[in-house]
Amino acid sequence: MTEEQAKELLQKYLNKQASPQERKKVEEWYATLNQENIELAADRKAVIGEQMLVHLQIAMRQKPKHGKVFKLQSFIGIAAAVLIIITLGISIWKLNTPVKPENQVTVVTGSTERKRVTLSDGSVVLLGPSAKLSYPKVFASNNRQVTLKEGEAFFDIAHQEKRPFTVYTTSGIDIKVLGTSFNVKSYQASKHIEVAVVTGKVTVSNKKKSLGTLIKDEFLTYDKIEEWAAIRKTKALTFVELAFEGATLEQVITKLQYVYSIRISLSDSTLVKLKSTAVFSSRQSPEEILDIICSLHHLKFNGSKNHKTFIIYR
Structure with a gap:
């Protein structure tokens, strides 16, 4: 919506002609006015001032109805109405005008080129x-958001419990995670979008609803035209490194749980502070990694029959 369209709508509202x-x-717009911090350039303020002056002069020249004298209260009412129109128009105009934040970075690859991008949180994008990727130089304190505008990208996301990571696509598909690795194919010329999870768990959605939650070795295909999604099992596309340097057992468990979509518990809470330094690969099974971790600290573990739940004990 343009500024002029906003003003027209607001004028209809004041004239009691709005639906x-x-x-x-x-x-709803007016209710948010006090929450908006609107900053305008000097030239923009001058234009707004001139618009308000013209509106007020026209209002003051209008003949009073039914012979009543034009009162100060009437003037104040008109001024307030004009101020609402102009201020809301500014708000909407500002919110709908594309602004390129200085914090934003865009990386583009050539037709035969590949690039490795390291984000501010330590996450890696291949x-x-x-391909075309847009991301902030520094993520916000409460979220991590990037946009894959074109092409294919592999994401290896650093796990952060309080800052979810979201990949937006120009096709309206969003992928949300806390910490995992997955591959996305989103070409504007193709009718399909593909999301494949290598480790961990991701939620895929469009603007209307959730399309599904994927775990390790699951693959989602979304038809942009028909708006349907299908999930199936697939062989691992690649493997990622799982490196721990002086990490506590609690940190190791948290990482493994997200990588393999499993649950690991400790029989003794004092074990959480035990530290480990080791490098693994997602090619290895969780049992193999747990066996090595436990042997480092003279511990033992048991797993359920479905290999989804484990307990570590002395």
Whole structure:
């Protein structure tokens, strides 16, 4: 919506000509005015000032109805109405005008080029040929968001419990994780989007609903035109390194749980502080890794029949 369209809608509202839906929209905008921190350039402020002056002069020249004298209260009411129109128009105009943040970075690869991108949280993105990725130099304190605008990319995401990681695509598909590794193919010329999970768990959704939750070695295909999704098992596309340097047992367990979509518990809470330094690969089974970790600290472990739940004990 442009600034002029916003003003037109607001004028309809003040003239009591707006539909119920339009009235609701205006009232929602107005309710957020006090929450917005609007900063304008000097030239923009001058234009707004001139617009307000013209509106007020026109209002003051209008003949009072039914012979009543133009009162100060009427002037204040008109001024307030004009101020609402102009201020809301500024808010909407500002919110709908594309702004390129200085914090934003865009990386593009050539038709035969591949690039490795390390994000501010330590996450790594491997871009395939003809890919385009946009991301902030520094992530926000409460989230991590990037946009895959074109092409194929492999994401190896650093696990952070309080800062979920979201990959947006220009096709309207979002992939949300806390810490895992997965591959995304999103070409504008193709009718399909593909998401394959190598380790951990991801949730895939469009603007309307969740399309499914994928775990290790699962593959989702989404049809952008028909808007349907299918999930199936697939062989591992690649393997990632699982490196621990002086990590506590609690940190090791947290990482393994996300990588393999399993649950690991400790029989004794005092074990969480035990530290380990080792390098593994997602090619290895969780049992193999747990066996090595436990042997380092003279511990033992048991697993369930479905290999999804484990307990570590002395």
